[in-house]
Amino acid sequence: MLGSFRRRGCTCKKKRCTCGSKWTYRYHIIDPKTGKRKQKETRGFDTKEEAEAEAKRILAELQNGTYIEEKDITFNQFAEEWILIYEKSGKVKQSTLDIRKAKLKHLENFFGQIKLKEITKLMYQQFLNELAEKYARKTVASAHEVGSMIFKKAVELEIISKDITEYAEIPRKMQTVDDLEKQEELPRYLEKDELKRFLEAAKYSIRPIDYPAFLTLAYTGLRVGELCALKWRDIDFDEQTISITKTLYNRKNKSGAHELQTPKTKSSRRIIDVDKSVLDVLDRHKNQQKIVSMDDRENDFIFADENGQPITTYYIWRRMVALLKEAGIKHHLSPHSLRHTHTSLLAEAGVSLEVIQHRLGHQDDKITRSIYLHVTKPKKKEASQKFAELMGGI
Structure with a gap:
């Protein structure tokens, strides 16, 4: 019955x-x-x-014997339990945890006091659809990732019997012809003459840290967090290399409120060659640090404030805005744009894509590849023309 x-x-x-x-x-x-x-x-x-x-x-x-008696617990109640489990797993960086918490708020605002067992597949899809009307697809995908983790954990703990997020679809907006025409194929980056002007402005800045910091960024393609985390022990002046083994995370963009984290990905941990001209600038910066140090001790962080704390990523961003203005460059660029600049100039110099990707610390990247192909496209045409010239026509 x-x-x-x-x-x-x-x-x-x-x-x-x-x-x-x-x-x-x-x-x-x-x-x-x-x-x-x-x-x-x-x-x-x-x-x-x-x-x-x-x-x-x-x-x-x-x-x-597989029946699960679903519990009377609201979404918000279980979300609170889930974030504690997630945090105490010992597998999550603080930066990742903060991102998860931010995206969790979207789910809490939508489902709130609804019982977890009463949330249907349709309700969850409606949540994604409504979120897509207000935010970019990347934000929706990130929120969905959190939602999926929550419901999977609820199934695992036998709070509910099924994961209603399993077949949910992230809405995709149909691009119009107008959208495609306005869309920039490549991110903005500095041309060679613009980079020279920018570094010239940094060189004569009233802040001594500006020139060595931005010169290092431009000549290595480091991520800003990697730059801020650098310590003197990471530089081998004899071998002319820099070891990237960590990245800096500032929760509130305040000096002292930082956390050193492992690199973004496995390929982000790397050793790269650095030109002697850059190392000479860093060596002078190191000597200057010894001079201004009150206790005559070497500051461990390469780019540090007067208290010996590493400078924040926000500081780098703020200074770049000021120096671009000083150099008369009107592009709205971020420090990350210097990674794109590094890519374009290496490609122009004939460096292979594989070597560039290793320097930047990723195995493959859509933007890096697109910049490389854009810069090397004329050279490919030149190769075919030279072959035709060599053959002397057909």
Whole structure:
């Protein structure tokens, strides 16, 4: 026997209700704590057939011993539990945790006090659809990733019986012709003469740290967090190399409120060659640090403030805006643009894509590849023309 079915508050008495009433399925289970039978019900079905289909599923699970009694816990209550489990796993960087918490707020605002077991696939898809109307697809995908982690953990802990996020789709906006025409194929970066002007402005800056910091960024392609985390022990002046083994994370962009983290990816940990001219500038910067140090000790961080704390990524961003203005460069660029600049100039110099990718610390990157192909395209045409000239025509 499947149990009993009823339609709550129906006034129209039709097979497919038109008055908004829903079908409910009642059944009995054995309480594992007391060993006694107790009544359960699942509700919210538009038709009796839908209720019967759910009843068959529940009956099969009861017979197979796979039935899970879903708990009466709201989304917000379980989300609070989940973030604690996630945080204490020991596998998560603080920066990742902060991103997860930020995206979790979108889910909490939508589902709030709704019981976890009452959230349907349709409701979850509606959440993604509404989020996509306000935010970029990357934000929606990140929020979905958090949602998926939460519901999977709830299934694992037997709070609910199924993961309703499994087949959800992240909405994709259809691009118009106008969108494609306005879309920039490549990110902005500095041309060679612009980079010279920018570094010239940094060289004569009233802040002594500007020139060595931006020269290093431009000549190595380091990420800003990698630059700020550099210590003197990371530089081998004899071998003329820099070891990248860590990155700096500032939770509130305040000096002293930092955390050294492992590199972004496995390929981010690397040793790169550095030109002697850059090392000479860094060596002078090192000597200057010894002079200004009150206790005559060598400051461990290469780029540090007066208290010996590493400069923040926000400081680098702020100084770049000021120096671009000083150099008369009107592009709206970020420090990350210097990685793109490094890519373009290396490609122009004939360095292979594989070597560039190693210097930048990633195995493959769409933007890096697109810049490389853009810069080397004329050389490829030149190669075909030279071959034709060599053959002297057909």
